[in-house]
Amino acid sequence: MIPRAVPGLLVAAAIVAGTYADRPRRYPPLTLGGYRVLAVDFHTHSSMWSDGALTPWGLVLEARRQGLDAFAITAHNETWDAHVGQRFSRMVGGPTVLVGEEIVRPSFHLIAAGITTTVSFMQSAAGAIDEVHRQGGVAIAAHPDEEFWEGFDAPAMQRLDGSEICHPSVLVPEFVLKEDVQRTYETFAARAPLAAIGSSDFHGLGPMGLCRTYVFADAVSEQGILDAVRAHRTVVYGRDGRAYGDPALVQLAAQAGGLRDREPARDTAGWLDWVSRIAGLLGLAGVIARSRQA
Amino acid sequence: MSSLEFLFVFGCVVSMWTSGRLSVRLIADGMVSFAFVPAFQLLAFAVVYRRAPRPLPFGRAADRFFAGNGPWLWWLLAFAALRCLLTPLQAGAPPELLLDFVKATVAGVLAWSAYVDYRFFRDVFSSPGSARDLILQRTIGLAGGLVYFFGIAVWPVIVGRIVP
Secondary structure, rough: OOHHHHHHHHHHHHHHHHHOOOOOOOOOEEEEOOOEEEEEEEEEEOOOOOOOOOOOOHHHHHHHHOOEEEEEEEOOOOHOOOHHHHHHHHHOOOOEEEEEEEEOOOEEEEEEEOOOOOOOOOOOHHHHHHHHOOOOEEEEEOOOOOHHHOOHHHHHHOOEEEEEOHHHHHHHHHHOOOOHHHHHHHHHHHOOOOOOEEEEEEEOOOOOOOOEEEEEEEOOOOOHHHHHHOOOOEEOHHHHHOOOOOOHHHHHHHHHHOOOOOOOOOOOOOOOHHHHHHHHHHHHHHHHHHHHHH | OOHHHHHHHHHHHHHHHHHHOOOOOHHHHHHHHHHHHHHHHHHHHHHHHHHHHOOHHHHHHHHOOOOOHHHHHHHHHHHHHHOOOOHHHHHHOOOOOHHHHHHHHHHHHHHHHHHHHHHHHHHHHOOOOOHHHHHHHHHHHHHHHHHHHHHHHHHHHHHHHHHH
């Protein structure tokens, strides 16, 4: 017979190990070519009516954990949770939070970042982009799969500021999704001069900032980030580490090295993670089995 | 207590899927994020309780009802274990494997938990309409939870298809 306390102790040990491994890491600021290089995730979802798994304040803490300097909270067709996240981050001195929205229509998905109020989805992509610009934000084509190309007509392409070139779906082996997603996004981006954007489309599965944008900003501020995107001063790493973005900045980043050191590990887990997993699963199984017997 | 246990397991699943480990920060955040699940369950149970003969005080009846969540707890644990098989990259990629897991298992868990709850309504409430109670509880609980979680994401798609 296993003593009654064992499952609970296993869960506690799992949480201690996991919490220790979860401690925030500190990164020195990076300056290249006179610009501050900022790691930004432009596409995240919270659990407050945006089918994510973390609260807006949870996103702020997770962004800090993942070494992001800034991120946009982009709920589907609303901005309420982004305002909550922005306020919380300012209170705790967290990363810069851009108020954002994923403007969703059957014909297109559009990221608005740096806006102030919700942009209506009941309009064309070009109309939505104009509204984003009126509010001082930038407009980015979200995961531009072929089904959304029709929505991004010529007027929309002329107005767009950027396009997601790295999204978790490009990192999936081709046989899983049965298409070369990276190539699809490259083809879309070739339709207009656009800033290269990497976003994790984070819903709570896997690490936030798995795909991210390195923004070469004049200033460490929301305005600095938005201006850099408008000027296409971005570098993004896609599948197999291929770099996209401003060629001069790509070269500068390659010469300097170390740009990707703060990215979350893609292929490995640490030993503390494994302790936490195994102890946690065994402990939880014991707790569940015990409580069903009671 | 049973509803807290249920919520704690939810928090553990969120922590596991987000980071591949259990941490206080992510468990607590997952518990807040998914508090709507037991909340809708409780609301649905309260509706059924009002119509039933009420052999137990509400608090005790609800606790016993939540104790019947065993099938879902085991399912959530399997869900968390699935994450251990994946690299961070695979976990963050479009959730094909996860969807396959849900499709392959959810019908069985729904049926198993429905049977457990049917027995609860039949044996504890001694209700002549146990099946009706079960359907009512499930309709309110599941529909409420799904609309809360996916509603805002889905309705523009529906409206967008109706209004060009």
